[in-house]
Amino acid sequence: MSNLDHGKFTRVTTLFHSLLGLDVFLLFFTGYAIMFNDELWWMLTLMGGASGVTAIHRITGIGLVALVVFWITLQLISSTGRSNFSKILPAKDDIDAFIQDVQFVLGRADERHPSARQFAGYKADEVPLLSYIGKGVVAIFSIELTLLAISGLLIWSKTGLAAMFQTKAAAMAFVTFHGLLGVIMLMGVMFHIFEHGMHPAFYPVETKAFIPRSMVPEHHGDDDEEPDTTGIERLSLSPSWRTVSTVFGAMTVIGIVSVLVGSIFDEGYPVPRELAIGGGPSSILLTVGINLGMIVLGVGLVLSMYGNVLRIRWEQQLEQEREPTTAADGGEPQTDGGRPDAGDSEN
Amino acid sequence: MSTGNEVMHDGVMSTGEDARIFPDVEACIDCGGCVVSCKRTWDVPRDEQRISIATMLEGQEAASGLNASSGKAIGQGESPGETAVPMQCYHCSNAPCVSVCPTDSLISKENGFVRVRDDLCIGCQYCLSACPFGAPQFPDEDSGVANLVGSGGTMDKCTMCEERQDVGKGPACAEECATDAILVGTPAQISDELDNRDSGTFFNDVAMDIIFGDDASEFQ
Ligand code: SF4
Ligand code: SF4
Numbered sequence: 001m002s003n004l005d006h007g008k009f010t011r012v013t014t015l016f017h018s019l020l021g022l023d024v025f026l027l028f029f030t031g032y033a034i035m036f037n038d039e040l041w042w043m044l045t046l047m048g049g050a051s052g053v054t055a056i057h058r059i060t061g062i063g064l065v066a067l068v069v070f071w072i073t074l075q076l077i078s079s080t081g082r083s084n085f086s087k088i089l090p091a092k093d094d095i096d097a098f099i100q101d102v103q104f105v106l107g108r109a110d111e112r113h114p115s116a117r118q119f120a121g122y123k124a125d126e127v128p129l130l131s132y133i134g135k136g137v138v139a140i141f142s143i144e145l146t147l148l149a150i151s152g153l154l155i156w157s158k159t160g161l162a163a164m165f166q167t168k169a170a171a172m173a174f175v176t177f178h179g180l181l182g183v184i185m186l187m188g189v190m191f192h193i194f195e196h197g198m199h200p201a202f203y204p205v206e207t208k209a210f211i212p213r214s215m216v217p218e219h220h221g222d223d224d225e226e227p228d229t230t231g232i233e234r235l236s237l238s239p240s241w242r243t244v245s246t247v248f249g250a251m252t253v254i255g256i257v258s259v260l261v262g263s264i265f266d267e268g269y270p271v272p273r274e275l276a277i278g279g280g281p282s283s284i285l286l287t288v289g290i291n292l293g294m295i296v297l298g299v300g301l302v303l304s305m306y307g308n309v310l311r312i313r314w315e316q317q318l319e320q321e322r323e324p325t326t327a328a329d330g331g332e333p334q335t336d337g338g339r340p341d342a343g344d345s346e347n
Numbered sequence: 348m349s350t351g352n353e354v355m356h357d358g359v360m361s362t363g364e365d366a367r368i369f370p371d372v373e374a375c376i377d378c379g380g381c382v383v384s385c386k387r388t389w390d391v392p393r394d395e396q397r398i399s400i401a402t403m404l405e406g407q408e409a410a411s412g413l414n415a416s417s418g419k420a421i422g423q424g425e426s427p428g429e430t431a432v433p434m435q436c437y438h439c440s441n442a443p444c445v446s447v448c449p450t451d452s453l454i455s456k457e458n459g460f461v462r463v464r465d466d467l468c469i470g471c472q473y474c475l476s477a478c479p480f481g482a483p484q485f486p487d488e489d490s491g492v493a494n495l496v497g498s499g500g501t502m503d504k505c506t507m508c509e510e511r512q513d514v515g516k517g518p519a520c521a522e523e524c525a526t527d528a529i530l531v532g533t534p535a536q537i538s539d540e541l542d543n544r545d546s547g548t549f550f551n552d553v554a555m556d557i558i559f560g561d562d563a564s565e566f567q
């Protein structure tokens with residue numbers, strides 16, 4: 001099996017990924033429409049104005065909590081869940097790989113750790129399927145989502161929170177924490193979208209998060225022998241990749257920087273005025289930048305939907321490939337290769 | 348002008364731009380006149396009020412010799428005894444509510460008034476957590492979308508009767524107050540008046556900085 005057979009996740013995981021993505025995107029769109037209401041006024045209007053946006057934000061927030069609870073339960077009660085869980089826990093190898101990669105970047109190591117060469121044409125027995133990078137992404141997202149959900153629930157009722165901690169400062173601290181976490185998470189998500197959408201081998205979307213590993217064949221070779229290569233040389237780079245990834249990369253960087261700058265300059269939430277260094281949201285550049293960031297999110301949403309379309313197509317293709325056997329009861333497969341293509345199959 | 352025996356109705360010293368509102372806690376007798384006049388003037392709903400009188404240390408006597416000088420007592424670190432503090436929005440110079448409002452629905456206007464823009468407020472209640480004086484109110488908490496998703500409804504608070512001040516009248520509460528416990532004027536005027544009356548400021552330095560900003564030095 002090569003790493004290009006990129007079915008890493010179970011069916012439930014891929015479904016969960018899509019649902020979580022949809023929910024988190026909605027949380028981002030509403031949360032950011034609230035936070036950068038000057039720059040994203042159109043978004044606020046589209047989502048039903050001030051009260052509509054809060055309503056959606058709170059409802060999707062509950063959705064997020066439900067998803068997380070469902071996920072944790074599943075991890076605990078199913079044996080696949082438990083074994084998957086132990087697989088994503090960082091091991092000694094991951095720490096070594098991380099250290100070696102840092103050394104490599106600093107010029108103190110001759111080569112990157114094998115774990116970091118996932119997509120460089122290595123095969124599964126040479127390179128672990130789940131590198132420390134993958135594990136890190138999972139860990140960071142899980143921790144952030146949990147903290148966001150907890151702080152979000154806590155600030156649901158500010159009066160309740162103030163009463164609980166006997167101080168208003170506690171309520172404001174959680175509010176600020178929730179906002180800053182949102183900023184950090186958004187930057188991560190934008191990068192995640194770029195990373196998995198613009199990968200040269202898989203552009204426009206890396207399907208491993210959409211096509212469950214149970215549907216992925218063991219390897220791409222035609223015979224039963226272990227193939228010599230990973231098959232990476234058979235992939236051709238999409239002609240539009242260079243342009244699109246440059247534009248999208250620029251948008252991601254500008255978006256990330258603008259959101260960061262915006263949350264520092266835009267006095268108020270989540271950075272209180274006393275700490276803000278700028279003078280309000282008057283800058284056109286900031287408005288353009290933050291909107292670019294939102295477009296990156298929008299593209300992420302489209303890619304996520306497209307990933308699901310690809311999965312459905314994949315399923316249909318697998319269906320069709322099975323058809324020749326059913327045709328063996330007297331019917332005749334219509335192509336000599338034994339594999340009718342889509343146009344040939346009737347009813 | 349105020350003379351020693353004629354302090355009545357001298358509470359409103361100037362109105363409009365740069366006018367501030369501030370209580371003289373020595374004069375407040377907890378009669379509720381300000382609450383009534385505010386509600387009557389602005390049709391404030393039954394269970395709401397834009398100004399309230401916080402009574403502290405109810406029924407207690409102050410440290411000896413300071414029974415009618417809460418401000419002084421506080422300044423000396425002594426117990427002020429029972430003290431009634433008219434609390435409303437003080438239209439702070441460094442308004443924490445404006446600072447935290449995520450939708451910019453709270454604004455500090457050029458003329459010194461802190462206004463809430465109803466159409467932008469999403470009822471997140473951040474201002475409620477930020478205001479040290481409990482000014483923000485949420486009358487619509489239980490209606491419409493607010494009821495469904497548990498948000499706060501649109502915020503409402505004391506406007507310092509901006510509309511009345513525009514035509515040269517004082518805020519309803521200050522005009523109505525029988526003992527002139529609510530002072531309206533420039534920081535200098537308020538500070539002078541408090542000095543004349545030999546009343547203290549009652550609030551601590553942090554609160555004074557929030558309310559008056561740089562002008563807090565007038566009160567030292
Ligand atoms: S912090 Fe409170 S008292 Fe100060 S302006 Fe805001 S609402 Fe008014
Ligand atoms: S409740 Fe309204 S006025 Fe208060 S901070 Fe939230 S949006 Fe601003």
